[in-house]
Amino acid sequence: MFDSLSPQPQDPLLALIGLYNSDTRTDKVDLGVGVFRDETGHTPVMRAVKAAERVLLDTQDSKSYVAPEGDRVFIDLLWTVVGGTDCGKAVAGVQAPGGSGALRLAADLLAKAGKTRVWVGVPTWANHLGIFGSAGLSVQTYPYFDVPSQAVQFDRMTAALESAEAGDAVLLHASCHNPTGAQLTAAQWAVVAEIVARKGLIPLIDSAYQGFGAGLEEDAAGLRTVIAAAAESLVAVSCSKFFGLYRERTGAVYAVGGSQSAVETARSNLVTIARTSYSMPPDHGSAVVRTILATPELKADWIAELNDMRGRLISLRQGLATAIGNHWAGSTAVAGQQGMFSLLPMKEADILALRKDHGIYMPTSGRINIAGLKQADVARVAATFVPLLG
Numbered sequence: 001m002f003d004s005l006s007p008q009p010q011d012p013l014l015a016l017i018g019l020y021n022s023d024t025r026t027d028k029v030d031l032g033v034g035v036f037r038d039e040t041g042h043t044p045v046m047r048a049v050k051a052a053e054r055v056l057l058d059t060q061d062s063k064s065y066v067a068p069e070g071d072r073v074f075i076d077l078l079w080t081v082v083g084g085t086d087c088g089k090a091v092a093g094v095q096a097p098g099g100s101g102a103l104r105l106a107a108d109l110l111a112k113a114g115k116t117r118v119w120v121g122v123p124t125w126a127n128h129l130g131i132f133g134s135a136g137l138s139v140q141t142y143p144y145f146d147v148p149s150q151a152v153q154f155d156r157m158t159a160a161l162e163s164a165e166a167g168d169a170v171l172l173h174a175s176c177h178n179p180t181g182a183q184l185t186a187a188q189w190a191v192v193a194e195i196v197a198r199k200g201l202i203p204l205i206d207s208a209y210q211g212f213g214a215g216l217e218e219d220a221a222g223l224r225t226v227i228a229a230a231a232e233s234l235v236a237v238s239c240s241k242f243f244g245l246y247r248e249r250t251g252a253v254y255a256v257g258g259s260q261s262a263v264e265t266a267r268s269n270l271v272t273i274a275r276t277s278y279s280m281p282p283d284h285g286s287a288v289v290r291t292i293l294a295t296p297e298l299k300a301d302w303i304a305e306l307n308d309m310r311g312r313l314i315s316l317r318q319g320l321a322t323a324i325g326n327h328w329a330g331s332t333a334v335a336g337q338q339g340m341f342s343l344l345p346m347k348e349a350d351i352l353a354l355r356k357d358h359g360i361y362m363p364t365s366g367r368i369n370i371a372g373l374k375q376a377d378v379a380r381v382a383a384t385f386v387p388l389l390g
């Protein structure tokens with residue numbers, strides 16, 4: 001049987017990690033996989049996470065099952081961060097193995113409810129296509145970003161959404177989740193919310209980088225505008241990035257709607273989907289997040305460290321954009337983007353040459369993770385980029 005299967009290509013981003021690790025140059029630079037790094041290139045365990053783990057070590061007295069939907073206190077506390085203390089809607093959530101697991105539950109729920117189409121922006125994360133395809137949904141695309149001009153194609157985006165049909169799902173990237181770094185303005189979020197509500201579309205919002213843009217509350221505004229307007233929404237939340245819990249596979253998916261009974265029905269279906277896939281989510285990461293969010297001092301320290309992480313990203317971004325300066329017209333746009341990512345107009349051959357000649361590793365799409373820079377790298381990386389941009 002195994003021989004009848006065809007070998008699958010390795011995920012290009014994961015393959016890039018292997019290439020980077022096997023490069024022996026000491027001045028190599030990793031702008032690939034989307035993890036936060038500090039100035040030493042390390043992805044730290046956040047202080048509040050360590051403190052919460054100490055609390056759990058001392059107080060956790062059982063490893064018995066929690067509940068099919070996961071830890072309800074975690075689910076409810078995480079929602080207060082994402083949706084606010086009162087979003088004006090009925091909400092029911094289910095814990096999930098990371099943001100990707102949350103997306104898969106949401107996609108399976110859409111399919112189970114008889115929905116067939118989901119609209120995604122171009123560009124988007126590769127795994128959106130994989131997850132939605134695996135769930136049996138047909139993927140439609142809306143234009144989002146023009147790489148050469150570094151501009152959001154908002155008129156083209158809204159025109160495409162106007163052509164969607166009632167009941168279609170629309171994947172939206174919450175703050176800083178977009179691989180382009182380009183955000184919608186508050187006014188643009190309001191326009192999207194109006195279209196989604198008027199046309200009866202179902203927003204599926206993928207949120208992973210809250211706090212990496214302008215601030216924890218500020219970054220939730222667009223998402224909250226959409227869920228307030230839409231009749232029903234799905235929100236997939238990852239704790240991988242803003243709690244730094246990547247390997248703990250921590251997240252949740254929320255059904256947001258008009259009546260408690262409707263969202264509870266959605267929740268029961270999400271639980272059934274989870275039960276027949278992996279039964280129950282892992283507990284450790286959610287217990288950490290619950291402990292942090294339920295303990296004011298830990299929550300304050302988590303936010304303080306998240307603010308410092310954002311400060312580092314902003315400083316690196318401004319440094320890179322300034323160093324590129326007027327050598328490339330897009331540098332002003334890059335300076336105005338937010339979060340860890342930007343998508344640069346570079347040719348694949350040049351990106352491969354960057355790896356070989358300079359030890360600078362980035363995906364062939366031109367998407368860079370700014371957190372992979374060290375302050376000392378900025379001038380050298382900018383100088384190697386300049387002849388390749390445009």
Ligand SMILES: Cc1ncc(COP(=O)(O)O)c(C=O)c1O
Pocket residue numbers: 097098099100101103125127128206208238239240241246250251
């Ligand atoms: C499309 C998408 N959304 C969200 C995430 C969030 O990360 P995680 O699934 O590790 O929580 C990822 C990361 O792989 C992703 O590819």
